[in-house]
Amino acid sequence: xxxxxxxLNTVESAPPQEPLRKLIxxxxxxxxxxxxxxxxxxxxxxxxxxxxIPHTWAAFIWLCGPISGLFVQPIVGYYSDNCSSRFGRRRPxxxxxxxxxxxxxxxxxxxxxxxxxxxxxxxxxxxxxxxxAIAVFVVGFWILDVxxxxxxxxxxxxxxxxxxxxxxxMRVANSFFSFFMxxxxxxxxxxxxxxxxxxxxxxxxxxxxxxxxxxxxxxFFLSIxxxxxxxxLAFIIVPEKAxxxxxxxxxxxxxxxxxxxxxxxxxxxxxxALKDLPRPMRILxxxxxxxWIAWFPFLxxxxxxxxxxxxxxxxxxxxxxxxxxxxxxxGLMLSAVVLGCTSLALxxxxxxxxxxxxxxxxxxxxxxxxxxxxxxxxxxxESTRRHAIHSGDAKPPPVTGVKVGALALxxxxxxxxxxxxxxxxxxxxxxxxxxxxxQGLSLGVLNLAIVIPQMVVSVLSGPWDDLFxxxxxxxxxxxxxxxxxxxILAITMLPSLPSEVSSAxxxxxxxxx
Numbered sequence: 001x002x003x004x005x006x007x008l009n010t011v012e013s014a015p016p017q018e019p020l021r022k023l024i025x026x027x028x029x030x031x032x033x034x035x036x037x038x039x040x041x042x043x044x045x046x047x048x049x050x051x052x053i054p055h056t057w058a059a060f061i062w063l064c065g066p067i068s069g070l071f072v073q074p075i076v077g078y079y080s081d082n083c084s085s086r087f088g089r090r091r092p093x094x095x096x097x098x099x100x101x102x103x104x105x106x107x108x109x110x111x112x113x114x115x116x117x118x119x120x121x122x123x124x125x126x127x128x129x130x131x132x133a134i135a136v137f138v139v140g141f142w143i144l145d146v147x148x149x150x151x152x153x154x155x156x157x158x159x160x161x162x163x164x165x166x167x168x169x170m171r172v173a174n175s176f177f178s179f180f181m182x183x184x185x186x187x188x189x190x191x192x193x194x195x196x197x198x199x200x201x202x203x204x205x206x207x208x209x210x211x212x213x214x215x216x217x218x219x220f221f222l223s224i225x226x227x228x229x230x231x232x233l234a235f236i237i238v239p240e241k242a243x244x245x246x247x248x249x250x251x252x253x254x255x256x257x258x259x260x261x262x263x264x265x266x267x268x269x270x271x272x273a274l275k276d277l278p279r280p281m282r283i284l285x286x287x288x289x290x291x292w293i294a295w296f297p298f299l300x301x302x303x304x305x306x307x308x309x310x311x312x313x314x315x316x317x318x319x320x321x322x323x324x325x326x327x328x329x330x331g332l333m334l335s336a337v338v339l340g341c342t343s344l345a346l347x348x349x350x351x352x353x354x355x356x357x358x359x360x361x362x363x364x365x366x367x368x369x370x371x372x373x374x375x376x377x378x379x380x381x382e383s384t385r386r387h388a389i390h391s392g393d394a395k396p397p398p399v400t401g402v403k404v405g406a407l408a409l410x411x412x413x414x415x416x417x418x419x420x421x422x423x424x425x426x427x428x429x430x431x432x433x434x435x436x437x438x439q440g441l442s443l444g445v446l447n448l449a450i451v452i453p454q455m456v457v458s459v460l461s462g463p464w465d466d467l468f469x470x471x472x473x474x475x476x477x478x479x480x481x482x483x484x485x486x487x488i489l490a491i492t493m494l495p496s497l498p499s500e501v502s503s504a505x506x507x508x509x510x511x512x513x
Contacts, residue, residue: 017164025234027176031184032227038188039219049315052129052511063147066454072149080154087192088240090158092379097150107140109217116208182340189333191219283493286448289422294483296457303328305472327440331410357494358408363419364487371480
């Protein structure tokens with residue numbers, strides 16, 4: 001394997017093309033992965049606060065995803081490219097990731113019970129830290145993020161293998177992958193918004209685990225059942241033949257970074273490639289970086305914002321906060337529906353708006369407007385609450401207009417999210433002159449522009465919010481500014497592609513966690 005600036009090449013023997021009916025079961029695994037990811041986004045931030053982790057520190061928990069993505073994806077991508085197991089190159093990693101998801105789900109779901117059995121006090125006021133439960137939860141959460149990263153890369157690579165290097169078939173395969181991601185999101189957010197799911201699994205409600213906690217357990221049980229079912233079906237329907245990739249090494253004085261046998265060259269090649277990146281790729285990384293600085297605060301605290309700022313609730317006090325979290329999960333489900341529909345229309349939108357970079361820029365401006373609108377919605381919610389309290393009423397839920405406005409905002413955000421999950425990866429493949437079947441390192445370069453901003457936001461968002469009295473709005477405002485800057489750079493600095501029509505056709509929709 002070699003890396004030379006804009007080129008991340010792996011020379012491999014091309015596997016035969018498989019029919020479309022064999023690509024669909026592999027793509028369907030994305031629904032199981034995304035089901036669990038949707039549950040993380042909608043339910044886990046409130047859950048960690050119920051365990052006693054304050055809002056300031058809750059963001060640090062989310063460092064698991066970026067850190068595991070930074071290290072796990074390149075390593076798994078590299079070794080799956082070079083795996084010679086008799087079970088195939090990709091399937092051992094997919095199976096290992098699925099097994100780890102099951103372990104992680106058990107630890108997360110039963111964290112409160114294990115903590116109580118180990119000596120944690122009872123109660124769910126969110127003020128008394130349950131240290132043992134928190135420790136179990138953090139371990140499970142890290143394992144879950146590592147497992148998700150182990151699953152995603154090999155699944156995408158297996159789709160490329162089954163496509164046999166046929167570009168059109170790869171686009172079709174990735175469109176199915178995108179479709180099943182949307183399906184997983186809808187199922188996950190729908191499960192997260194349903195308050196009586198625990199009745200299907202009555203044993204989940206215990207003395208240490210209230211209704212909210214029991215619902216979380218039940219959601220994760222459904223998640224692992226779906227993922228196991230889809231993975232087993234894919235393994236049965238799509239046998240993978242063992243393949244020994246053949247690699248070519250350039251002369252030692254060619255200036256290429258060469259993978260030496262017996263060493264782990266992943267990060268040397270990854271950072272070696274960064275030194276000589278061409279200008280278009282550097283701009284792409286910058287725009288992607290700003291884009292994720294904008295997205296990550298909202299992805300972290302969207303349901304928490306609904307519970308606290310929109311509904312006026314507090315963690316562990318009354319029902320308003322939980323009602324807000326459920327409403328936020330419903331909003332995320334609406335966003336997922338719009339995401340799926342928009343993903344299918346991206347090629348048409350790119351043509352209509354005059355090119356890929358203009359579409360990305362406009363989508364980022366829309367993201368900036370939506371994040372700024374969170375301030376207006378919050379102020380309207382606070383105003384109606386003050387008016388009701390002055391009239392002698394108890395603390396009420398938000399009025400219908402505020403609820404509709406908040407849910408509409410979630411839905412509209414599905415449009416820029418579809419663009420974020422597709423265009424950066426399409427442009428990376430176009431700017432890289434060669435992309436073989438093994439794409440681990442090339443995706444690793446782009447992944448740096450995604451996970452590093454996530455780590456920065458995870459570390460700084462909590463203290464930044466506290467500087468302004470707590471709440472989520474300060475981080476959202478920074479996100480709006482970053483989104484606007486990303487839009488400006490996308491339109492003014494990204495180079496125009498030789499053929500916007502062909503580049504639009506080359507777009508494939510994907511996601512990183």
